[in-house]
Amino acid sequence: MIWLASYPKSGNTWLRIFLSHLTEKEWDPDDLNSLPILNAASRALFDRVTGIEASDLTHAQIDLLWPRVYEQLATGPERCRFLKTHAAWTCNAAGEPVLSKVAAAVYLVRNPLDVAVSFAHHQALDVESVINSMEDPAYTLCGQRNKLPIQLPARLLSWEGHVRSWLDCHDISVKIVRYEDMNARPHETFAEIVEFCGLEHGPADIDAALRASDFKRLQELERTAGFREKLPDATSFFRKGVVGSWRDSLTDSQLQRLVGAHGAVMRRLGYLDDSGNLLC
């Protein structure tokens, strides 16, 4: 099994659609709402595999059971090939990785400046709120305790903490891929992912899957049939899909906050040079 892991709005859906085109021959490529690669934090998935209801459990108890759930998905009759996750690489109260050691991972990372703009649009929030979340070391998706979200809690940590957790993960094999490279050199970058995943698809298959997951095509599919992963208050899921849109959206103070909070990891990933100049 392979984790398709990323902080939100970092190319995960693009990769899922690409891999679905490549590997799921029975999937109707015009039906984005039946994407065959599941979200690892799905409540329905947890309830189905464990046979009990996550709503009866605390978040800590859910985290203790997740490794067994993923082991079953990887090795049981379902034999999941890919699972999507936005979680950071963290351990549960027993000191065991929540995502288990049963899979390798493709980790997608994107310039946090673009993430902030895209994530704000996705959640229909102002950029300041999203910058606050990206700095929050305890940030958790779907961590509400006053209602029952469709997804179970996924601990993201801060953006910097999220990226570090995956860059420094030594428990499993991790392939790090920059969103910017997926955009600039799609064929080469996706071919590397395909090889890492152990898939035997040649250049022609990869090009066909890239054409089928072209951003404009995805926008058109969303316009005609909707996309269930769009949040109710957002105007669209597939917004721009470009590199550097932060230049038109962030104020100087927002830029300084993001670079101040995440600069060290941005340097490590080539988004900043040693003099502090922005490179993407």
Next chain:
Amino acid sequence: MSADTYFAYGMQISSDIKLPLHRVDSREHTAGHNASADVVIRIGEVPSALVSPATITPAFQVTSREFLFCLPGVGRFVVQDGRNVCVQPEGAAPEEMLGLHLAHSGLAAVLHQRGKRPLHASAALVDGGCVAFLGRSMAGKSTIAAALNQRGYQVVCDDICPVSFSGGIASASPGTGRFELWADSARALGLDTFKAARAQPEGERYCFASEFTAFEPPIPLRRLYILHQSRRKAPGIRRQTGIEAFQCLFGYTYFAPHIAGFDNETNVFLATAGIARTVPIFEWCYVPGLDRLNDTVDTLMQHLESHFLSG
């Protein structure tokens, strides 16, 4: 060791562990277990695995006679022959956490072992019969039943609806005499969560009493609605028949799809087929949103009135 006596799902339960159920009477708090109890829950040693289980999930194992539930950091319990439950708490987990799982998974296993079909459903008393709402977590089962309660139709059971099929008739036993709601649903229904007891130690899920107590006799099961919330699919209520109805009913039985180990499979299939044949089943797709709950329940009432309610 002292035990308390409770009543739920048509059974008297004597338990060493405090359960989130209706206690029969404080005078029943005795030095031993109530001899007339249908189910006895004792603290003791519990094995960490069953011998040759037919079903294994990350949370439980099943043989034809036993159900073993294990939750790391909380404890484990084994349910035997639809009557005896042995519990081994683990670490410093609060007793209420074990009680919650005993009252849900534990009693659902008891019902399976007693040959009843514990549907994953909440239900209301409508015109002398039981109308049940089936669905997964988040489908709105408890909220719809509670909304009917607000309109004068008592909640018969919540989350688990035990159904028997005998002599060609399906009947539902009452649940626990209460229902549970998350804070957002409770507030949408105007229910005061300030004085309500929490149903779960961590989450804001609250308990509310129903006038339909756990002591009522079984009532005929009149209708089943399978709930689906969707913003994309066309809303509406559609009758299901034949294999479609059977599959729905089977899929919304507690512990599905892991129930094969519980019982003689033929019995399970026959009972499920009998219920599906004699009780009308409808798939109800509606637009989610607590702000439109009144409209949603109006739709249900219109459907009930045009197809079911007398007068």
